[in-house]
Amino acid sequence: MRKYFCPETPPPSERSIIFEIGTRQKRAKSIRPVFLPFSGCPMHCVYCAQDRQTGTNLSGGLSPLLAETEKAMLALPPCAEETPRELAFYGGTFTALPAEERRACLSMLDRLREAGRITHARCSTRPDALSPAIFGELNAHGIDLIELGIQSFDTAALSASRRGYDGATALRACRMVLEAGFELGIQLLPGMPGSSPDVFIKDAEQALALKPSCLRFYPCLVPAGTVLARWLEEGRYSPWSLEETVSTLGRALAMAWQEKTPVIRLSVAPEPAFDAAVLAGPRHPALGALIQAEALIVSVQEAIKTLGLPPQALLLPRSCQGFMYGEHGMLKARWAALGLTPERIFFTGGEKAELRA
Ligand code: SF4
Structure with a gap:
């Protein structure tokens, strides 16, 4: 059983901050x-x-x-x-x-x-x-x-x-x-x-x-047969690394969450013929989830700064469970460094995040 899920949320605190972590586009689904x-x-x-x-x-x-x-x-x-x-x-x-x-x-x-x-x-x-x-x-x-x-x-x-x-x-x-x-x-x-x-x-x-009404972020990739592929070969273009892409788009996504603007794409949709043709660039099967996890950490860091006190509890929508710790739990140490060990993180049925001191 995964230890970081606790069904009991802590009592409300007067010293808390509620913040946005994602907005859906309100159009036809x-x-x-x-x-x-x-x-x-x-x-x-x-x-x-x-x-x-x-x-x-x-x-x-x-x-x-x-x-x-x-x-x-x-x-x-x-x-x-x-x-x-x-x-x-x-x-x-x-x-x-x-x-x-x-x-x-x-x-x-x-x-x-x-x-x-x-x-x-x-x-x-x-x-x-x-x-x-x-x-x-x-x-x-x-x-x-x-x-x-x-x-x-x-x-x-x-x-x-x-x-x-x-x-x-x-x-x-x-x-x-x-x-x-x-x-x-x-x-x-x-x-x-x-x-x-x-x-x-x-x-x-x-x-x-x-x-x-919506934004799309398409991290630039280098497909074979394009001018960009030639520039790559000639050393005239270098794609962003995966790490650079995740950290930069994570910051941008956190900004969009604050503005309540839906970001409806964080990477090019998977397509076998296209994937086979990509020569270089930040391609990763879970890129969107990695960017969301980064945006969540950025948002919580901002909330901690605003609160000005060490966090005692973080309440998150259940939808965050799938991505917040990154691939193979690689972000657990960053959460712990914020003082948010698994026993201080709670998942709720709400849509917003809440940080309590
Ligand atoms: S669809 Fe492709 S080729 Fe056409 S304008 Fe957009 S980026 Fe350029």
């Missing part, structure tokens, strides 16, 4: 993704291997993919109030698709909504592919959240990564999405060429200040 790798993209970005990342090949054109998606969606039971469902156009640059292809996607969305199979919809795009006309079109077809592949707000990093826009454009695009009445999602790429842990923390601060 069921998301049906439609991947459109490279579609509409003005170029292949130096690190991008979206076809392998998404496991989708569009060599047969868009029509078969849309027909298959529509058929599968119509076979699902209609949505009810308690069972919302979202269609998400991911990958590529949705707002720069050829007009006919974008219309085909949006018409399918209309039919699925009319048939009651969809309640929400989102698309992802680049910050330099927006316009009032595009906003009008997306709005007319019920897209309610736009995710921007910002990657960074730092002009030097964007330039080193050859993204083709600067930090001011990235910031302006986020504001345009919000001012046009859409929910905003921001994707960041820690470890991209030209970035550093300090740059990424500033990126996360800037993103959080915009109050987006």
Whole structure:
């Protein structure tokens, strides 16, 4: 039996602090993704291997993919109030698709909504592919959240990564999405060429200040066949180590928790063809859990500082049990160094953390 679980929580203390440790995105829980790798993209970005990342090949054109998606969606039971469902156009640059292809996607969305199979919809795009006309079109077809592949707000990093826009454009695009009445999602790429842990923390601060509905962090990897793979071979690029990634993203995630902003991705989703093609970079099967564990320690350190007293008890949601001690319990010593040995840690049915002195 694991000794660090104690069913009895200690009595409330007047000297305590309650803090956030994660927020869920309050949208449809069921998301049906439609991947459109490279579609509409003005170029292949130096690190991008979206076809392998998404496991989708569009060599047969868009029509078969849309027909298959529509058929599968119509076979699902209609949505009810308690069972919302979202269609998400991911990958590529949705707002720069050829007009006919974008219309085909949006018409399918209309039919699925009319048939009651969809309640929400989102698309992802680049910050330099927006316009009032595009906003009008997306709005007319019920897209309610736009995710921007910002990657960074730092002009030097964007330039080193050859993204083709600067930090001011990235910031302006986020504001345009919000001012046009859409929910905003921001994707960041820690470890991209030209970035550093300090740059990424500033990126996360800037993103959080915009109050987006969600964030995604995609630690930069080096897939074979990309420009980044060549730069790696030539010694022009070094990926972040796993340790650097975990500690930096852990800090950023703790910041997002404090702001109650959901971070809905902490690593690229597993995909066998993509995993086989990764040459270097912070890839780990439990990367998300390692980052969450780091964020939890950072959050508790902050809470101890604020409390100004040695902690006597830490109450955590049960969901933390699976990750707080890290891989093979490697974080136990760090918890103990904070004065939080297993007998002082209690798991509850709540959603927030509480530190008691
Ligand atoms: S714009 Fe986005 S999807 Fe297109 S190549 Fe660049 S990173 Fe990949």
